[in-house]
Amino acid sequence: xxxxxxxxxxxxxxxxxxxxxxxxxxxxxxxxxxxxxxxxxxxxxxxxxxxxxxxxxxxxxxxxxxxxxxxxxxxxxxxxxxxxxxxxxxxxxxxxxxxxxxxxxxxxxxxxxxxxxxxxxxxxxxxxxxxxxxxxxxxxxxxxxxxxxxxxxxxxxxxxxxxxxxxxxxxxxxxxxxxxxxxxxxxxxxxxxxxxxxxxxxxxxxxxxxxxxxxxxxxxxxxxxxxxxxxxxxxxxxxxxxxxxxxxxxxxxxxxxxxxxxxxxxxxxxxxxxxxxxxxxxxxxxxxxxxxxxxxxxxxxxxxxxxxxxxxxxxxxxxxxxxxxxxxxxxxxxxxxxxxxxxxxxxxxxxxxxxxxxxxxxxxxxxxxxxxxxxxxxxxxxxxxxxxxxxxxx
Amino acid sequence: xxxxxxxxxxxxxxxxxxxxxxxxxxxxxxxxxxxxxxxxxxxxxxxxxxxxxxxxxxxxxxxxxxxxxxxxxxxxxxxxxxxxxxxxxxxxxxxxxxxxxxxxxxxxxxxxxxxxxxxxxxxxxxxxxxxxxxxxxxxxxxxxxxxxxxxxxxxxxxxxxxxxxxxxxxxxxxxxxxxxxxxxxxxxxxxxxxxxxxxxxxxxxxxxxxxxxxxxxxxxxxxxxxxxxxxxxxxxxxxxxxxxxxxxxxxxxxxxxxxxxxxxxxxxxxxxxxxxxxxxxxxxxxxxxxxxxxxxxxxxxxxxxxxxxxxxxxxxxxxxxx
Numbered sequence: 001x002x003x004x005x006x007x008x009x010x011x012x013x014x015x016x017x018x019x020x021x022x023x024x025x026x027x028x029x030x031x032x033x034x035x036x037x038x039x040x041x042x043x044x045x046x047x048x049x050x051x052x053x054x055x056x057x058x059x060x061x062x063x064x065x066x067x068x069x070x071x072x073x074x075x076x077x078x079x080x081x082x083x084x085x086x087x088x089x090x091x092x093x094x095x096x097x098x099x100x101x102x103x104x105x106x107x108x109x110x111x112x113x114x115x116x117x118x119x120x121x122x123x124x125x126x127x128x129x130x131x132x133x134x135x136x137x138x139x140x141x142x143x144x145x146x147x148x149x150x151x152x153x154x155x156x157x158x159x160x161x162x163x164x165x166x167x168x169x170x171x172x173x174x175x176x177x178x179x180x181x182x183x184x185x186x187x188x189x190x191x192x193x194x195x196x197x198x199x200x201x202x203x204x205x206x207x208x209x210x211x212x213x214x215x216x217x218x219x220x221x222x223x224x225x226x227x228x229x230x231x232x233x234x235x236x237x238x239x240x241x242x243x244x245x246x247x248x249x250x251x252x253x254x255x256x257x258x259x260x261x262x263x264x265x266x267x268x269x270x271x272x273x274x275x276x277x278x279x280x281x282x283x284x285x286x287x288x289x290x291x292x293x294x295x296x297x298x299x300x301x302x303x304x305x306x307x308x309x310x311x312x313x314x315x316x317x318x319x320x321x322x323x324x325x326x327x328x329x330x331x332x333x334x335x336x337x338x339x340x341x342x343x344x345x346x347x348x349x350x351x352x353x354x355x356x357x358x359x360x361x362x363x364x365x366x367x368x369x370x371x372x373x374x375x376x377x378x379x380x381x382x383x384x385x386x387x388x389x390x391x392x393x394x
Numbered sequence: 395x396x397x398x399x400x401x402x403x404x405x406x407x408x409x410x411x412x413x414x415x416x417x418x419x420x421x422x423x424x425x426x427x428x429x430x431x432x433x434x435x436x437x438x439x440x441x442x443x444x445x446x447x448x449x450x451x452x453x454x455x456x457x458x459x460x461x462x463x464x465x466x467x468x469x470x471x472x473x474x475x476x477x478x479x480x481x482x483x484x485x486x487x488x489x490x491x492x493x494x495x496x497x498x499x500x501x502x503x504x505x506x507x508x509x510x511x512x513x514x515x516x517x518x519x520x521x522x523x524x525x526x527x528x529x530x531x532x533x534x535x536x537x538x539x540x541x542x543x544x545x546x547x548x549x550x551x552x553x554x555x556x557x558x559x560x561x562x563x564x565x566x567x568x569x570x571x572x573x574x575x576x577x578x579x580x581x582x583x584x585x586x587x588x589x590x591x592x593x594x595x596x597x598x599x600x601x602x603x604x605x606x607x608x609x610x611x612x613x614x615x616x617x618x619x620x621x622x623x624x625x626x627x628x629x630x631x632x633x634x635x636x637x638x639x640x641x642x643x644x645x646x647x648x649x650x651x652x653x654x655x656x657x658x659x660x661x662x663x664x665x666x667x668x669x670x671x672x673x674x675x676x677x678x679x680x681x682x683x684x685x686x687x688x689x690x691x692x693x694x695x696x697x698x699x700x701x702x703x704x705x706x707x708x709x710x711x712x713x714x715x716x
Binding site: 163164165166176177180181183184285286290291294295316320 | 470479508560578633634
């Protein structure tokens with residue numbers, strides 16, 4: 001039992017060093033919890049520890065990684081621990097931490113412990129940094145999974161808009177109704193006249209994502225991006241397009257643990273086909289704009305601008321789109337390359353009508369997009385037809 | 395208008411009551427309205443702008459001889475504009491008077507300040523308190539109001555009562571006939587939809603639209619009405635941002651009559667296109683050759699119709715002018 005307590009204390013320290021908020025008493029809780037589960041069953045043990053040590057959903061992934069690293073035999077070292085003293089006849093998975101040194105040299109074991117914690121932490125940290133900067137198109141399957149985890153942790157809080165609705169207690173406008181009610185209420189002599197202000201409400205985000213052949217290597221991550229966005233915000237509308245436009249809002253909302261793509265793929269007739277930006281945006285303008293752009297939405301178009309359609313159509317439709325939304329943000333994975341210049345006909349046709357022209361090629365660019373959305377001004381920019389107003393923010 | 399008729403005894407009776415008010419209904423709509431009257435449930439009318447949703451309420455109120463109370467919804471609409479508001483300036487004046495009189499104790503002040511006469515009635519309260527036979531309450535374009543307001547409305551529609559904290563609860567002796575319209579700029583809440591009967595009003599087909607034209611623009615010649623209606627039907631097939639509604643058809647034909655024309659020509663259509671289409675891109679898209687082609691197809695429809703020997707407008711025109 002002593003070994004287990006020692007190990008749990010170490011493990012809790014490791015979790016804290018990884019940024020988890022592990023309460024002081026929870027090591028004891030974990031020891032108690034461990035008595036109630038079959039330690040021979042690795043998952044049972046893991047879930048028990050998770051139940052007592054983790055308090056936030058975002059931490060689950062980190063916990064699992066730490067669990068795997070800590071409670072597994074370190075590479076290159078022999079099996080040192082017999083789990084029989086833990087009350088189990090079987091070993092759970094690979095035997096765990098080296099314990100032999102615990103009695104002998106306190107120092108060496110402490111050093112090893114710290115090294116181990118360090119190893120996990122650094123791996124995580126550097127993984128993150130590398131991943132953040134790595135272009136989506138170069139991600140391996142494993143890296144994609146990790147990137148999705150990081151994507152899920154991102155916070156999306158687009159700047160709210162001011163509605164026409166009044167709420168008491170905020171702002172500076174005098175609230176006559178409450179003032180007079182207070183006048184008549186015994187003992188409620190108002191020292192400060194009550195005020196009211198306009199209510200702030202989240203802005204709707206509309207995401208139009210190009211899934212044509214030229215975007216293929218980005219589509220997967222971008223759809224994950226769409227799912228995460230829809231998962232953390234209430235008002236997200238999602239559409240995908242290549243030659244045709246398909247609404248995928250309801251598919252994004254359903255919280256898929258594993259794979260939203262199969263269902264989306266079934267909806268979409270033109271997966272990885274050619275792009276007709278103009279026609280797709282026209283379909284959006286005619287069928288959906290009135291229903292989803294109400295109350296000044298922010299529109300995000302994700303496309304590299306490779307367009308097989310008529311640039312005149314694209315120009316006309318983007319112009320219309322830009323006039324019917326609060327802000328039009330064009331996201332292109334090609335902007336990740338410093339040598340990229342927006343020279344294709346498609347992108348040149350649309351840029352004059354776009355408020356922001358920003359990269360989406362890695363996690364870092366999504367971070368910056370989040371920051372940009374969070375700081376959008378409440379007023380939309382004044383627009384003149386055909387005015388060159390595209391700007392790259394970073 | 396003053397004397398109220400009893401509710402219609404059958405769907406057919408409702409149809410002819412509406413027809414007397416120059417409202418051309420169709421079966422789906424008549425059934426929905428009839429059921430709403432019988433079951434005393436609100437009726438939610440959805441459809442594109444300009445298909446005559448608001449007109450239903452006007453015609454129904456006129457046909458039943460009931461008062462029409464209309465509440466136009468907009469963003470930010472709240473209780474003080476939909477239900478009631480205290481008349482603050484009068485209340486403040488009252489405070490001044492009481493001060494002058496010297497009898498300012500809070501108990502009486504409360505009573506004096508929140509008297510019924512200081513209450514300004516807004517449409518919903520007015521509809522609940524209406525003394526005569528239940529009025530028609532039209533809640534127009536509810537999709538423009540905020541979701542919070544929809545929640546409030548739901549509450550009011552379930553018991554037909556409103557609580558004013560300072561005065562107490564106002565309950566309708568007889569619930570009003572409630573019609574709600576929406577242009578679907580957003581989806582209304584399911585909870586609200588569950589309370590209501592529902593009817594989708596589509597753009598009318600040629601026969602129905604011609605009947606409407608005959609009823610509303612009787613000064614247009616039959617040939618012009620048919621030709622223009624057929625043209626609008628063709629126009630609605632075109633791929634446009636916003637196509638012409640029935641009200642646009644009526645305005646347009648009235649305009650052509652005002653220009654002393656009794657036949658359409660492509661030039662005349664081009665000149666007056668702004669009455670049908672309210673969007674620069676759409677006008678550019680159809681002006682010229684497309685208009686010519688549509689007019690051509692519209693005239694062929696006219697030919698087909700006269701060969702068939704049908705005069706769809708006649709039967710109805712007689713009944714509408716009883």
